Amino acid sequence: xxxxxxxxxxxxxxxxxxxxxxxxxxxxxxxxxxxxxxxxxxxxxxxxxxxxxxxxxxxxxxxxxxxxxxxxxxxxxxxxxxxxxxxxxxxxxxxxxxxxxxxxxxxxxxxxxxxxxxxxxxxxxxxxxxxxxxxxxxxxxxxxxxxxxxxxxxxxxxxxxxxxxxxxxxxxxxxxxxxxxxxxxxxxxxxxxxxxxxxxxxxxxxxxxxxxxxxxxxxxxxxxxxxxxxxxxxxxxxxxxxxxxxxxxx
Amino acid sequence: xxxxxxxxxxxxxxxxxxxxxxxxxxxxxxxxxxxxxxxxxxxxxxxxxxxxxxxxxxxxxxxxxxxxxxxxxxxxxxxxxxxxxxxxxxxxxxxxxxxxxxxxxxxxxxxxxxxxxxxxxxxxxxxxxxxxxxxxxxxxxxxxxxxxxxxxxxxxxxxxxxxxxxxxxxxxxxxxxxxxxxxxxxxxxxxxxxxxxxxxxxxxxxxxxxxxxxxxxxxxxxxxxxxxxxxxxxxxxxxxxxxxxxxxxxxxxxxxxxxxxxxxxxxxxxxxxxxxxxxxxxxxxxxxxxxxxxxxxxxxxxxxxxxxxxxxxxxxxxxxxxxxxxxxxxxxxxxxxxxxxxxxxxxxxxxxxxxxxxxxxxxxxxxxxxxxxxxxxxxxxxxxxxxxxxxxxxxxxxxxxxxxxxxxxxxxxxxxxxxxxxxxxxxxxxxxxxxxxxxx
Ligand SMILES: Nc1ncnc2c1ncn2[C@@H]1O[C@H](COP(=O)(O)OP(=O)(O)OP(=O)(O)O)[C@@H](O)[C@H]1O
Ligand SMILES: [Mg+2]
Numbered sequence: 001x002x003x004x005x006x007x008x009x010x011x012x013x014x015x016x017x018x019x020x021x022x023x024x025x026x027x028x029x030x031x032x033x034x035x036x037x038x039x040x041x042x043x044x045x046x047x048x049x050x051x052x053x054x055x056x057x058x059x060x061x062x063x064x065x066x067x068x069x070x071x072x073x074x075x076x077x078x079x080x081x082x083x084x085x086x087x088x089x090x091x092x093x094x095x096x097x098x099x100x101x102x103x104x105x106x107x108x109x110x111x112x113x114x115x116x117x118x119x120x121x122x123x124x125x126x127x128x129x130x131x132x133x134x135x136x137x138x139x140x141x142x143x144x145x146x147x148x149x150x151x152x153x154x155x156x157x158x159x160x161x162x163x164x165x166x167x168x169x170x171x172x173x174x175x176x177x178x179x180x181x182x183x184x185x186x187x188x189x190x191x192x193x194x195x196x197x198x199x200x201x202x203x204x205x206x207x208x209x210x211x212x213x214x215x216x217x218x219x220x221x222x223x224x225x226x227x228x229x230x231x232x233x234x235x236x237x238x239x240x241x242x243x244x245x246x247x248x249x250x
Numbered sequence: 251x252x253x254x255x256x257x258x259x260x261x262x263x264x265x266x267x268x269x270x271x272x273x274x275x276x277x278x279x280x281x282x283x284x285x286x287x288x289x290x291x292x293x294x295x296x297x298x299x300x301x302x303x304x305x306x307x308x309x310x311x312x313x314x315x316x317x318x319x320x321x322x323x324x325x326x327x328x329x330x331x332x333x334x335x336x337x338x339x340x341x342x343x344x345x346x347x348x349x350x351x352x353x354x355x356x357x358x359x360x361x362x363x364x365x366x367x368x369x370x371x372x373x374x375x376x377x378x379x380x381x382x383x384x385x386x387x388x389x390x391x392x393x394x395x396x397x398x399x400x401x402x403x404x405x406x407x408x409x410x411x412x413x414x415x416x417x418x419x420x421x422x423x424x425x426x427x428x429x430x431x432x433x434x435x436x437x438x439x440x441x442x443x444x445x446x447x448x449x450x451x452x453x454x455x456x457x458x459x460x461x462x463x464x465x466x467x468x469x470x471x472x473x474x475x476x477x478x479x480x481x482x483x484x485x486x487x488x489x490x491x492x493x494x495x496x497x498x499x500x501x502x503x504x505x506x507x508x509x510x511x512x513x514x515x516x517x518x519x520x521x522x523x524x525x526x527x528x529x530x531x532x533x534x535x536x537x538x539x540x541x542x543x544x545x546x547x548x549x550x551x552x553x554x555x556x557x558x559x560x561x562x563x564x565x566x567x568x569x570x571x572x573x574x575x576x577x578x579x580x581x582x583x584x585x586x587x588x589x590x591x592x593x594x595x596x597x598x599x600x601x602x603x604x605x606x607x608x609x610x611x612x613x614x615x616x617x618x619x620x621x622x623x624x625x626x627x628x629x630x631x632x633x634x635x636x637x638x639x640x641x642x643x644x645x646x647x648x649x650x651x652x653x654x655x656x657x658x659x660x661x662x663x664x665x666x667x668x669x670x671x672x673x674x675x676x677x678x679x680x681x682x683x684x685x686x687x688x689x690x
Contacts, residue, residue, distance in 0.1 A: 050645045053637070074644035083645075090642045094660025100646075103656065108647035143660075160646065 001028045003065060003168050003199045004049075010059035011041075011048050011224075017058070018044045020224035026168070029196040033210055033235060034203045036221030037243045042203045043087050045221075046170045050084040051077050064168070079111030083166030085157035087173045087203075092144035097156065100144045101126060105163055129162045133189050134182075150177030158189045169193070170201045175209040187212030207239040222246045268403060271320045275406055276374040280383040284390050288402035295396035304524075307580040307612050308551040310397070313520050314494050318466050320404065321351040321434035331459035332428040333358050339455045339488065341677050344424035351429060352406040352436030367417035368450075373408035373439055389441045391472065393526070397496050401470045404437035408469075411440070413448040415476075422451040422674065427469065429493065430459040435466040442471065444479040446504075451482040451671065456497070458490035466494040477504040477531055483511050484674055486681060489518035491546065496522045505531030512669055513540035514678055515550040516685045522551040529556065529563040536565040539668040541678075543685045544577035544609075551580035558591040561621075565595075570665045571602040572658055573609035574689065584616040587624055594624040602632035603661050605654075655686050 004026040011019035018041045026032055034042055048055050049062060051074035062069040069077060092100065106116040117125070130140060133155045145153050154174055161169055171190065175183055190213055194200070202213055210218075210232065218234040219226045220243070227246045228234065268289045277285065298305035299312070324332065332350040336358060340346060347370065348358035354372040364370060377386060389410065390402040413419055427438060444450055456467060467489065475481040481501075489495050495518050503509045515521045527536055542550040556565050571579035581600045602611030613630035635657055643653035662682055669675040 052641050052645075073649070074641065075647050075649050078645055078647040086642070086645075090636075090638050092639055092642070092657070092660065094663050095656055100643075100656075103652075104643070104646035104648060107649070107652065111647065164647070 001065075002026070003028050005063040006060070007063075008060035009045075009048070009062065010057065011044060012056045012058050013044070013054065018224050019048070021060070022221075022225055024219070024226060026199045026201065028167070028199055030217065031194065031200045031202060031213065031215045033215035033218045034201060034221055035205065035218065035235065035238055040221045041224040042221055043172055046084050046172045046201075046203060049170060050074060050082060075107065075111070078164070078166075079108050081167035083161050083164055083169050085154075085161060085169065085171045085174050087176070089145050089153040089157055091146045091148075093146050095144050097140045097142060097144050098126070101140075101160065101163060104160070108164055125163065126159075129159055132192075133159055133162075134185050135159060151179060151182045154178055155182065155186060158186055162189065162193060167197060168199050168201070170203070172203045173205070174202070175204055175206060183209065184212065207235045210235045220246050267317070267319075271404060274320065274323070275404065277377040277386070278379075279381070279386070281377050281381070281386050281390070284386060285403045288390065288392050288399045291392060292396050292399040292403060295399070298396055304395075304553060304555075304582070307582070307614075308520070308522050308549065310496075313549065314466065317400065318433055318435040320406065321429075321431045321436050321465070323353055324350040324355070324430055328430040328459070329355055329358065331430050331461065335428055335457050335459045336426050339426060339457055339486070339681075341422050341424045341453055342673050344422040344453065347409050347423065347425050349407060349409070349425065349427045349438055351431055351434070352438050354407045354409065365419055365421070367413060368419050368423070369412045369414070371410045373405065373410055373441070376410050389439070389472065393500065395498065395524075397468060398470055398498050398500075401437050401439055401468050401498070404435070404468070405439035405470070406437055408438045408440040411452070412443040413445060413450055415445040416447045418449040419451070422453050422671075424453040424455060426455045426457065427467065428457055428459055429462045429465045429467060429490065431465055432461075432463045433465065435468065437468045439470045440472070442473040442481070444473075444475050444481055446476045447478045448476065449480045451484070451674065453674065453677075454483070454485045454497075456485075456487040456489050456495055458493060462490050462493070464492045465490065467496070469495075469497040471497070471499045471501075473499065473501040475501065475503045475507045475509055478506045479504065480508040481510070482670065482674070483509070484669070484678065485513045485523060486678065487515040487518060487521050487523070488681065489521070491517060492519045494518070494520040497524070499523070499525040499527075501525065502528045502530050503534040503536065506533045507531060508535045509537070510668075510670065511536070511538040511540075512678065513552055514542070514681065515548075515552075516543040516681060518548055518550070520549050522553065524553040524555075526555045527557065527565075528559055529565065530559050532560050532562045534563045536563070537668055538565065538567045539665045540569045541662045541665050541682065542569075542571040542579055543662070543682060544571060544579050545574040545689060547576050549578045549580070551582070553580070553582040553584075555584045556586065556596065558585070558587045558594045558596060560588075561590060561592045561594070563591065563594055565597070567598040567600075568665045568668060569600040570662050571611055572605065572662060573602060573611055574605040576606075576608045577610070579611040581612070581630075582614045582616065583628070584618065585626065585628075587617075587619040587621050587626065589620040591621050592623045594621060594626065596624070596626045598628040600630045601661070603658065604632060604634050651690050655690070658686060659683070
């Protein structure tokens with residue numbers, strides 16, 4: 001089943017075109033890796049899918065399970081199952097991680113027509129997932145991402161992904177800032193969420209992550225377009241030769 | 251029949267204003283004389299205006315122009331309306347003392363339940379019957395601020411509360427001030443004395459009864475926290491949307507005593523809370539905090555003057571304002587450190603969150619330090635909600651309004667969390683949440 005279908009997408013910021021005719025099809029159960037040089041528009045694409053304001057879609061469309069995603073509020077997209085693990089997760093002082101997780105989870109469950117979790121159910125679930133990601137309990141009592149290290153912030157993103165059970169996960173450089181052990185823990189957390197109903201888009205600069213999370217497809221993005229698609233071996237090729245060959249192709 | 255009280259008219263018309271009210275104001279012996287002197291002081295200065303440093307952002311001459319006539323004594327119908335509104339703001343477990351249109355209403359108050367250590371008398375009773383000249387002078391004392399002088403001249407009632415040495419009053423004392431009238435003024439003045447080692451919490455709530463509008467409230471609280479005493483004072487102003495509320499606190503803190511102040515304004519048209527705190531005993535501590543929740547055209551001003559008069563005192567201040575619509579927030583925090591006040595430790599943080607393009611905030615911290623061995627710091631910011639934070643929350647399933655609400659709660663929580671007692675923190679939080687819900 002096709003989860004995400006992007007056709008001839010054009011996106012601009014302040015009248016500068018950043019996504020310039022991008023196509024992408026993602027089916028349930030698949031893992032797609034997107035690689036590409038800095039500034040090629042990878043994060044922009046992920047933001048547009050998640051619904052961040054400030055981008056102007058000047059052409060094309062994004063369908064999620066056949067529905068027009070661009071017509072939906074960001075929270076509706078989240079409730080439908082779109083999840084973005086941010087390249088730069090923000091800090092929210094004064095809102096404890098626990099309170100945030102509970103508020104967000106219940107908002108999504110409500111929108112999906114499911115009942116709220118009871119407190120014990122919720123606590124049990126959070127603690128289980130936190131433990132599997134090596135997230136200490138006292139971190140959950142702190143403000144969202146406040147004073148978290150780069151790696152801790154990334155683990156917190158995966159914690160949310162595991163709790164919200166989305167059907168499309170977009171992971172924007174989830175490997176940046178992770179040490180070797182953390183990379184393994186986070187990758188195994190992500191792999192644990194792979195399922196025939198769920199698709200993932202993994203944005204990364206490094207083959208190392210794809211060694212753990214083996215993709216079905218690899219796409220090269222350059223100057224706002226997908227300029228080449230292939231299997232997992234394309235990532236190895238990129239690692240060896242760089243992006244030089246595609247820069248001109250775009 | 252409104253009386254214009256600008257300085258230019260400070261002649262016959264204004265004296266008539268006092269004369270017209272004097273017959274209804276309590277006070278025997280020296281009291282009428284004290285009132286007349288206070289009124290003269292007010293007349294000389296007139297209503298405060300922007301050319302006066304402490305009133306720079308709240309030009310009463312321009313904003314209110316005139317002082318409205320004294321409210322009539324509340325009748326049975328007014329008391330019934332007041333009673334209905336008092337219920338909505340009652341603090342759990344508190345001893346309620348209710349003033350309606352500036353007059354103490356024993357029938358709405360919890361006088362029967364007073365703890366023995368708590369001595370309560372109405373100002374009217376004190377001035378009519380028992381005050382010595384010195385006591386009357388103290389209770390009706392003035393500063394060089396014209397609104398305080400006017401209040402001394404016109405105060406119709408209030409509460410005089412004292413707690414003797416070493417006593418702790420466990421239940422909060424809640425003074426509820428209700429306005430029931432329209433286009434009238436209420437002048438109230440309360441006096442609070444905590445002797446050595448006494449502990450108490452006093453909540454002051456300003457509210458309006460159904461149908462009250464366009465009134466003016468002028469309140470003064472004089473408080474003395476004796477040596478080793480601790481006083482927690484919370485003021486919440488939730489006046490009618492077109493009402494004016496000018497409240498002044500004059501508080502002296504003794505050696506090793508502790509004062510916790512919290513002021514919240516969540517409705518009204520013009521609101522000013524001015525607190526003048528003197529840390530007059532060594533090792534005394536002040537924690538002054540507050541939140542102003544501003545929408546529509548509300549102009550809310552919090553002005554705090556802390557006088558570090560002796561060495562080794564600490565003051566901490568944290569104020570937050572949320573400003574929506576065409577609202578205007580003013581925060582002035584003046585910290586004076588006298589030459590003798592070495593080892594003073596003072597800090598002040600004030601932040602405003604602007605929710606609309608027309609919203610305005612003036613933050614003015616002002617440090618006047620005359621001692622050299624001190625630690626003083628201040629920070630002031632104002633700005634909009636961070637769009638990246640709002641988006642992060644929306645991407646996690648919160649609606650835009652809910653995302654904003656969560657962030658606003660966190661923002662004001664920085665100040666509200668300074669309230670020590672759970673039940674009072676909950677009381678303030680509930681009122682703030684009510685404001686947030688209404689905004690939705
Ligand atoms: N809000 C914005 N305003 C102006 N320019 C923007 C904005 N967002 C993105 N851009 C520009 O769009 C281009 C693509 O940025 P984007 O963050 O999508 O790149 P990226 O592929 O994720 O890069 P990286 O690998 O460094 O994360 C860049 O040139 C960037 O400067
Ligand atoms: Mg990026």
